[in-house]
């Protein structure tokens with residue numbers, strides 16, 4: 001059985017765990033196939049109830065590293081966590097990383113993930129130099145921006161539907177060391193967030209992210225954190241090992257309700273306010289604050305939760321975001337973590353890449369059945385009217401029309417799709 005990060009359950013007919021790249025082709029014939037990584041996608045994109053799951057996790061070797069150019073050749077199941085741990089002390093770091101390091105290189109490619117520095121670095125796919133993809137007809141395809149460019153652009157952000165990535169070459173960026181000089185600024189309204197975000201990009205900060213309170217009482221206030229790699233790094237031999245806490249079991253009911261949401265959001269806001277100002281942070285704390293609490297998703301109980309991540313074009317972003325906040329406030333369903341980021345005006349790396357010029361808002365809603373689905377449908381209407389799109393890697397319920405409207409390169413992508421590859425997501429919105 002596969003369980004996604006949001007608690008979406010799916011039972012494939014069969015699960016395969018190749019340990020060597022050479023074994024992969026024999027698992028790709030017949031039926032409906034899907035490659036998987038760490039299953040850290042929130043919904044049904046890494047599930048395949050109607051067929052076979054072929055895991056990347058046994059293919060986790062780093063094959064070579066060019067220490068002059070920072071170019072890493074690796075297998076698909078290498079974890080971003082292991083890349084950071086191995087290379088930061090050697091002066092290299094991932095140029096783009098999402099909010100968790102516990103994902104695979106192939107998962108990062110297939111969802112063309114973004115981080116806190118889109119204006120400078122774009123998405124993960126922009127740093128992929130080439131890929132080798134195994135297809136269900138037994139063929140192996142090397143692809144890059146100049147060789148098989150359509151397959152390359154379809155595989156980046158390709159939702160695992162173009163074949164099994166058996167090898168990837170990615171470039172890392174030079175890193176002075178593991179520390180960031182950061183600044184945290186509390187804000188009181190959405191307008192303040194937009195001002196801070198603009199100011200931060202124009203001042204050339206390397207990375208930024210905003211958290212805001214969208215619980216029922218003080219929707220709109222929040223805190224904004226920005227950071228640059230520290231130029232004077234501390235002693236690198238002083239290796240920081242972060243202690244993490246663990247939620248050992250899934251409670252029989254969700255610990256997230258209207259009261260706890262309100263309390264959490266208020267407490268988090270006060271905590272951010274008291275810790276506001278400048279501070280040096282280790283990259284683990286700066287990039288991956290949630291990795292400090294293992295299995296935090298279990299607080300939602302057995303019914304799980306939905307993440308709802310939209311991107312809205314710049315010109316309609318402020319009005320649409322404030323409209324969404326109003327609808328959420330009215331519904332009384334709040335969100336435990338609400339994260340706002342801006343995406344710069346860059347050419348998307350993949351045909352189906354989610355990140356595009358605009359403002360992205362990510363919200364977590366406990367699954368309360370019909371009322372939560374109805375809330376998200378109301379949000380869909382605002383996103384669609386504003387010309388926005390939803391992130392497939394977070395989704396478990398968007399409609400076909402919403403997906404098609406948000407991803408206009410779909411017909412071009414489908415020309416590169418491997419006919420044997422499918423997921424619960426693709427059956428729901430594409431097939």
Ligand SMILES: Cc1cc2nc3c(=O)[nH]c(=O)nc-3n(C[C@H](O)[C@H](O)[C@H](O)COP(=O)(O)OP(=O)(O)OC[C@H]3O[C@@H](n4cnc5c(N)ncnc54)[C@H](O)[C@@H]3O)c2cc1C
Nearest residue numbers: 037038039040041098099104106107110113114159160165
């Ligand atoms: C706490 C948390 C924070 C996050 N923050 C961010 C963020 O800031 N930005 C962001 O963009 N995302 C974010 N995500 C989402 C996450 O980065 C993506 O869902 C990522 O794709 C998960 O990778 P995975 O290894 O778990 O892959 P899975 O979830 O197992 O699979 C993801 C996709 O990769 C495909 N795939 C896996 N292996 C292969 C292969 N060998 N060949 C071809 N396709 C393959 C699968 O078919 C599937 O379509 C976050 C997730 C969590 C849990």
